[in-house]
Amino acid sequence: MKVICAFDSFKGCMTSLEAGEAAKRGVMSAKPGCMVSVMPMADGGEGTIDAIRSMTGGREVPIRVLGPLLRECESKYLMDCDGATAYIEMAQCAGLTMLTPDERDAMHTSSYGLGMAMVKAIEAGAKHITICLGGSATNDVAIGALQALGLQVYTRDGILNRPVTGADMIDITDVDSTALEQLKCECDITVLYDADIPFCGPMGAVRLYAPQKGVKVMDLDGLERGMKNVLEVIERKTSVKAASVKGAGAAGGAGYGLAAMAGAKMESGIEYMLSLSDFDAILDETAIVLTGEGKADSQTLQGKVSAGILSHARNRGVPVWLFAGKVENKDSLLKAGFGKVIDINAGHGTAQNPLDNTTARQRLENAVRRTV
Numbered sequence: 001m002k003v004i005c006a007f008d009s010f011k012g013c014m015t016s017l018e019a020g021e022a023a024k025r026g027v028m029s030a031k032p033g034c035m036v037s038v039m040p041m042a043d044g045g046e047g048t049i050d051a052i053r054s055m056t057g058g059r060e061v062p063i064r065v066l067g068p069l070l071r072e073c074e075s076k077y078l079m080d081c082d083g084a085t086a087y088i089e090m091a092q093c094a095g096l097t098m099l100t101p102d103e104r105d106a107m108h109t110s111s112y113g114l115g116m117a118m119v120k121a122i123e124a125g126a127k128h129i130t131i132c133l134g135g136s137a138t139n140d141v142a143i144g145a146l147q148a149l150g151l152q153v154y155t156r157d158g159i160l161n162r163p164v165t166g167a168d169m170i171d172i173t174d175v176d177s178t179a180l181e182q183l184k185c186e187c188d189i190t191v192l193y194d195a196d197i198p199f200c201g202p203m204g205a206v207r208l209y210a211p212q213k214g215v216k217v218m219d220l221d222g223l224e225r226g227m228k229n230v231l232e233v234i235e236r237k238t239s240v241k242a243a244s245v246k247g248a249g250a251a252g253g254a255g256y257g258l259a260a261m262a263g264a265k266m267e268s269g270i271e272y273m274l275s276l277s278d279f280d281a282i283l284d285e286t287a288i289v290l291t292g293e294g295k296a297d298s299q300t301l302q303g304k305v306s307a308g309i310l311s312h313a314r315n316r317g318v319p320v321w322l323f324a325g326k327v328e329n330k331d332s333l334l335k336a337g338f339g340k341v342i343d344i345n346a347g348h349g350t351a352q353n354p355l356d357n358t359t360a361r362q363r364l365e366n367a368v369r370r371t372v
Contacts, residue, residue: 001287003027003372006039006279008305009047010294010325011135012097013360016040016047017054022361023290023323026368039277041291043305044192044250044269045134046091049078055277057081063120065113068094068137069103070163075113077121085128086121090251091135093117094144096213099137104214106139106252107223112163114254115148122187129187131258132269134194139166139210139223139252141230143175146261150179166215166252169226172233177261184263192269193247193255196303200227200242205249213252227253234260247303270308280312288339289313289320290368296324301336310337323367325354342367 005027007019014022020038027036040055042048053060058080067073078087091097093113096104114131121129138144143164147153153160154174164172198204206215206224215223230253231242240260242248247266248256258264274280283289291306300322301307310320319339327333327343334341344367345354352359 001031001033002035002037002285004037004039004282004286004289006041006289006291006305006309008041008043008291008293010292010360011046012294013325013355013357014364016042016051018357018361019292019364022364023368026365027290027372029365030369030372037282039279039282041277041305041309042132042269042273043134043303043308044132044194044272046089046095046097048132048134048192048269048273049087049089051273052087052276053078061124063117065093065116066163067098067113068109069099070110070112073098075117077117079121079124079126083125085130086124086126087130087132088114088117088121089132089135090114090254091132094138095135096137097135104137106137106210106213106215107166107219109138109140109213110144110163110165111136111138111140111142111254112144112148114142115145118145119148127187128190130190130192131264132192133247133251133254134269136251136254137213138254139205139213139215140164140169141227141234141252142254142257143172143230145254146180146257149183149262151261152176152179166223166226169230170222172230175233175237175261177237180262189258189262189264191247191255191258191264191266192272193250193266194269194303195250195299196247196268197249198242199231199248199253199256200224205253209252268303268308270303270305274308274312280316283313283316283318286318288372289318290323291320292323292364294324295326295328296322296333296341297328298332300333307336321371323364325360340371342371
């Protein structure tokens with residue numbers, strides 16, 4: 001029997017490779033005769049460049065950037081073997097995990113560090129940049145990142161001579177994107193989005209994700225108005241409508257900002273990764289695909305790793321079993337087509353921290369062993 005273990009990372013405790021290897025041990029323990037393949041997977045969020053490197057090679061390039069609170073910090077990007085293609089994770093430059101829980105508030109964070117990483121990659125010879133949007137701590141429509149690339153931002157008081165934050169969205173009156181025209185000539189940009197959500201509205205960037213980025217309830221309406229204000233400014237400048245951009249609301253509207261202002265090509269992160277790994281061909285003669293992530297809920301179905309794997313495997317009649325550190329909306333996940341949905345922490349007490357790496361790997365291995 002051929003089994004594929006294609007897991008996303010479990011945020012805060014396991015990389016996608018560690019999760020896949022733990023699942024493989026569980027399968028081999030229960031079914032020693034199985035052929036088990038581990039495929040590190042990602043959707044454009046944290047761990048994407050590690051998964052890409054496992055498929056294509058390349059080298060990590062250490063850099064220093066200004067993080068989401070504009071403190072200097074260490075980061076990295078991946079330079080492909082061709083020396084002309086760079087992969088950058090927003091989570092490594094303006095990521096939520098770069099901040100303590102008390103520091104998280106997208107009203108006061110900036111994506112400026114993402115733009116700094118892009119500049120460094122271009123200076124190193126990159127002609128193609130792929131940006132992985134997931135895991136951001138920001139809600140500034142990537143205006144901060146674009147400032148690092150030369151965008152000038154204006155308010156009623158004149159040019160803004162500091163990186164934009166979420167709180168500044170409402171005050172922006174105009175932008176000058178002249179410097180970005182040279183960027184478009186020097187380098188083409190692909191953006192991998194991990195969630196195809198609208199720019200504004202009840203299921204948009206602010207309402208759906210800003211609370212997870214520390215934005216207080218009292219600030220949500222103001223941030224939404226700021227998003228609508230920036231939308232008007234950018235649409236007036238570029239004639240690019242947010243509704244025409246896939247993944248426009250991803251990473252606090254960064255998808256739209258990069259597409260409209262920098263000419264970025266938008267791609268589903270999981271579809272990009274499945275194509276890069278030749279997943280469909282590997283599905284031939286596969287009996288079961290095991291997948292999973294840290295938390296499985298209704299958002300799993302919005303372009304995440306597990307949903308993409310389910311879509312491709314179901315087209316070939318291959319069942320998919322989902323394992324997660326926490327499960328919500330289990331009925332909707334089963335209804336979507338997952339053959340089994342398993343909470344690896346179910347039935348365990350509080351004596352051990354479920355986010356401990358060793359604990360998480362052991363619980364996933366045990367859950368797989370019991371299930372297969």
